[in-house]
Amino acid sequence: MRGLNSVLNIELKNHLVKMFPVRGFTVEENRGILVIQADASDLVNLMNFLKTDPLCDFNVLIDLTAVDYLHKRTQDKRFDVVYMLWSTATMQRIRVKVTVAEGLEVPTVSGIWKGANWPEREVFDLFGIVFSGHPVMERIVMPENFRGHPLRKDFPLEGRGEEYLIESIMIHPPDSGSGSK
């Protein structure tokens, strides 16, 4: 991203590597932005640290999404959940990535930023990644009775009709007697 401070990036990198001497934690610069790779188990700690530490001060969650790397990586590293943080004090941005396998959960950050609520639901809806501790882990943009998660790479662009994709379209069958006369 344009307009980021590369000197501050180096300072932050040294600071973060020192503060998180844990397995699976790496920091590197990629196209001008610092990218943190972390374990899902460290996520909430890390986010709290990034938000409150005076040097980091990344007080805003500006973007949250996921990427499916099916066929590009091994099955245990299938998804990346990607967080973009922004510091209103320094105007610096940082990207945090958590790699998860299919079926594993990621802790929610909606307790740290209220705004994480809907984007996490969207990731759940479109990728099927469950965020543990989330207040309403339900679909948000697709219908509740939809089968599958469209943004997964193994979800085909065509081939299955809505009869397969949406279970029981009729919520009240006409002969159930609930209809008015």
Place this chain on the structure above:
Amino acid sequence: MEGARHLPGGVMRINIGPSHPATHGILQNIIDLDGETVLKAVPVIGFVHRTFEKMAESYTYNQFLNCTDRMNYVSAPMNNIAWTNAVEEMMGLTIPPRAQVVRTIINELSRITDHIICNGVLGVDVGAYTGLFYLYHYRELITNIQEKMTGARLTTTFTRVGGLEMDIYDGFADDVKEIIRSFPKILKDFEGLFIHNRIFIDRTKGVGAIDTATALSYGYTGPNLRATGYDYDVRKAYPYLVYDQVDFDIPVGVDGSAYDRFLVRNEEMHQSLRIIEQLIDNIPDGPFQLDDYHITLPPKMDVYTKMEELIYHFKIIMDGVIVPEGEFYSAAEVANGEIGFHIVSDGGKSPYRVHVRRPCFWYYQSFPELVEGGMLSDLIAVMSSLNVIAGELDG
């Protein structure tokens, strides 16, 4: 009255939407009411969800422009510009100065169209129909410019990676100057109808207020964040196009209420005019797109008559623009706030993954917090002043 005795008491549940005049699009709000007081509001979204992010994975980078049109359809060129900027930034391209200036002018004209709709319709929703028609003529003039530019009035697909679709038409500057000349007076008249109007102030001042810290926690950007008093604008914070070469101010509000959002948007229209005024006489001569046929289409006449150009034309149509492998995020300021394109490329003709940070989607989740405890009529004003565009909300 005989009938009134049999009315049930307690909480009443009503729907605002999916198809309701006040939602200005297809979205639903399930409201629990106690009398006229809102106890609980639950937004239900997804009625316009088209999974553009999935479609992007089989489109070329230029084809995805059509999808960006249909996100914020009130100001489609802004999304086009934001998308091509993101792709160009990822590829490390610098487009010719003429294209940069024209993009900036069109960007600001589109911002005006978006704010005209938002502020005009806020008036309509609180019972003042006249204001919208004061401004609507100017939206029409700008839409005419878009039609002359691109052939489309609404879904413009205005840019291409590496520049513009085509050069500006003769008389573009005159059309824009006509707007600069006559619009400020009408805008002042419009403000005169609202800013000191007692009824309008009663309906909007302090309604749906939010403080900066909460707004940032919800991921607010754009006019809604600026109305809380925080002056974040991508055009100033991370300048792109020629925004670092023009003078303009970032208007801010005080309490983040519907009234402040209205004032901020109004002042932004004045600032947009100021930006256009500085640029319209100084559109540089030169090419309107990069002279590199790996990125932009060759002139049609050469395609018909020359071998090399025909091959390049074919390659671009079939294979698209090749974006280097990697992951990239680029932000731009559209009418509702920061639009972000998170692109993952594997070096192929289509993006491996595109995520669009849609500003509406982030701030609309605060809707229950803004309206709960207030009156039902305030809810309408809040929804209108937030400027929720269903196409952008659902993506």
